[in-house]
Amino acid sequence: AQSVSQHNHHVILSEAASLELGCNYSYGGTVNLFWYVQYPGQHLQLLLKYFSGDPLVKGIKGFEAEFIKSKFSFNLRKPSVQWSDTAEYFCAVNAVNYGGSQGNLIFGKGTKLSVKP
Amino acid sequence: ETGVTQTPRHLVMGMTNKKSLKCEQHLGHNAMYWYKQSAKKPLELMFVYNFKEQTENNSVPSRFSPECPNSSHLFLHLHTLQPEDSALYLCASSQGRERPQHFGDGTRLSIL
Numbered sequence: 001a002q003s004v005s006q007h008n009h010h011v012i013l014s015e016a017a018s019l020e021l022g023c024n025y026s027y028g029g030t031v032n033l034f035w036y037v038q039y040p041g042q043h044l045q046l047l048l049k050y051f052s053g054d055p056l057v058k059g060i061k062g063f064e065a066e067f068i069k070s071k072f073s074f075n076l077r078k079p080s081v082q083w084s085d086t087a088e089y090f091c092a093v094n095a096v097n098y099g100g101s102q103g104n105l106i107f108g109k110g111t112k113l114s115v116k117p
Numbered sequence: 118e119t120g121v122t123q124t125p126r127h128l129v130m131g132m133t134n135k136k137s138l139k140c141e142q143h144l145g146h147n148a149m150y151w152y153k154q155s156a157k158k159p160l161e162l163m164f165v166y167n168f169k170e171q172t173e174n175n176s177v178p179s180r181f182s183p184e185c186p187n188s189s190h191l192f193l194h195l196h197t198l199q200p201e202d203s204a205l206y207l208c209a210s211s212q213g214r215e216r217p218q219h220f221g222d223g224t225r226l227s228i229l
Contacts, residue, residue, distance in 0.1 A: 004159070034217060043119045044207065044220035090160070094215075102214040104173065107160040
């Protein structure tokens with residue numbers, strides 16, 4: 001069965017520190033990859049996505065993620081975090097089956113990011 | 118404003134009660150989803166509807182019964198729930214299964 005691993009449960013950083021959140025998935029075929037963010041008291045919202053093409057994906061609010069197929073990874077990065085980035089971050093993957101049909105979206109457990117002002 | 122509205126935001130019910138969760142999407146999407154979000158666990162997909170037809174039931178107990186009367190509305194009928202069913206229930210929609218999903222704020226359900 002497919003799975004998504006987010007290695008860090010809780011990350012605490014000071015403002016202006018660099019961020020990298022790990023995400024690995026288990027599926028040998030073609031995948032679509034997503035990062036969602038959930039700010040305190042708000043709904044889950046899409047941060048960025050990868051379907052195909054350039055493996056370095058730019059998202060909103062200065063976030064980016066790099067798809068490394070050989071490592072089955074899709075790590076999220078931001079060079080300088082702000083207090084307003086405090087949120088929970090979820091990596092998600094869906095498999096693209098033969099014939100192009102889409103599998104279900106599988107989520108990781110999430111990583112809580114706390115940024116100290 | 119997310120475009121996906123869930124009501125109620127909070128629900129407390131006893132194990133013998135019957136209640137329903139409602140989801141409405143204003144985005145013109147054709148796929149809708151129910152997820153369960155429990156503490157320290159990944160989001161669990163419960164049901165998928167594509168063009169009002171249920172295409173996925175992810176081994177969900179029968180005490181959860183979904184209903185999709187049209188492509189804009191999705192219900193989750195609850196009956197004889199257990200304490201372990203306490204969680205945040207999220208609705209999402211997308212324009213096709215391959216497009217990103219838009220989530221509602223969720224209904225926080227507590228079973229006494």
